[in-house]
Amino acid sequence: MHLFDLGYIEEPFIGLCQDYPDSTVYPIENFRIEWGPIFHRGRLDGSARVLLIGQDPAQNEAIVRRILVGEAGQRIQGFLAKLGIDRSYVMINTFLYSVYGNVPAKIKKSAAIADYRHRWLKALLTTQPIEAVVTMGVLADEAWKTWAATPDGRNFSALQVMIPHPTKPESASDGDKQKLRDETQKMLSQWNTALQTLHTAIKHPDQEQPLILYGDTWQPGDKVAIPDFDFPPGLPAWMRESDNWARRVGKDLTAKRRNITLTVPKGVVPKP
Template sequence: MPFAWDKLIDKAYLNNSLEELGKMPIDTLKGVSKKDADLLQQAFGIKTINDFGSNPYFLAAQAIYRAEMEKEYDAGPPPFWLQKFSELSDDYFVQHPSARFRSAFGGVLYRGRLDNTARVLVVGQDPSTDEAIARRAFVGSAGQRLQKFLNKVGITRSYIIINTFAYSILGQFDSEMRRISLEPTLKNFRENLIDTLIKKNPIQVILTFGAGAKHAMDNWENTQNSKVFNLVHPTAPEATTHPSWNNQLSEIAEFLEADDPNIINMEPYTGKWDKTLHMTNIPRFDLPYDIPFLARNTWY
């Protein structure tokens, strides 16, 4: 038990495990009386520390508090999503018999909102070097092109981005990776994650970028009949990316409630990739507090 926990719970319980503490009554916490615990139970049906920590009203208040206090950076997943992300062990990727996953830097699970406000769900393929450093999905050149695309349809904040594979893959998305993508352990985790995101957020469109993401979503049971748009990956040549994006730009915008209608721009993509025209910085509020200094002029 960490030494600082004597500030949180009564001394009599310091030798209990976390699992045991979670099942104990609220007045196990320092400063909470038996009367306080009884009132919480009467008002909200809260009996245990776990009940208190997972109470939807408490979590809503915490989300508002976090949003106010952490406007400038992403402090990481709240408890519910930490638990959800942990349902697929790192060992799956690290010990995979194919040896097709780069395990040195761990997995990258998301970028964007985990506060039930996302209207766009973006599904990519796998993280690259920039993402491994930032610990967030789609932050490199591909991510900055994606960010500009979202801006063109009026979205500045209301999105959540995940990948088909949490770990970077070795080589291309070939027939072997197609098979791995549909392995029950990975497929069930990914689809449960997608279903939960849709359940908890007012998702209006799902955007896939690249062959890996399209393959994953083609094999997903779309029980909510969510609108899915399959787009060419942002790292592809302009000759394939621009037509794909241009052909679907206006339809995507029609399905969405914009964060900022004033920035909607239906001007089609033309010419070579241009940093000024086709890219925009990753918002600081999408990135962790302690990103490396050298990255600050690269991502935002």
């Protein structure tokens, strides 16, 4: 049996996917508009208990058309599993398109970008029984605070917790192995604090279970494969279970914008 995500089959989500901002709102010099918008991952059927807000889609997401499906997604899937949540979640990003370089402050504060994001937040928070909101990283936290200051946002009262982005250790260590270990330990400690708060706040987990916190380093089972029911039909299992199968390639930055190379992992294709 191959389960899959039914997609955007009801309002208000149909309308959100029909009417989204383009390069007149997201400048092409700051975003990879050429790969299109990536909207969400998770439940839209009225069953989501946890809302997660990420940053922006990467190359894996451009191919499978769902957010948080690479290393970051598998780490956050493990985070949810510790809370007994293996299905009842929904995720959106701060930005609809992949960031190219750095995002200027004026773009971060763009009313047009925020307005569309607020439409998604309103749709989710009025159709799903959300018990907790998790923001991943500074950009996501700023996006939530912007929403929380709106009239609709002020009417929402569930717990909100910020955690470091799942791949912050890699981005902060810049290839230094000792710094990577230190940053990983620091992040997992912060995640543990958030888990203890969330474990109390989430009243209807998918699985009732004791909370087992992270250690100082990643352990077997901390990273969890993303379930097939989060993806469009027909997606191969290796796109859910591994990372780095999609890479931006090219001799210069322009070429890398135009090319994503896909590689089936070793072991999937039998040797002749």
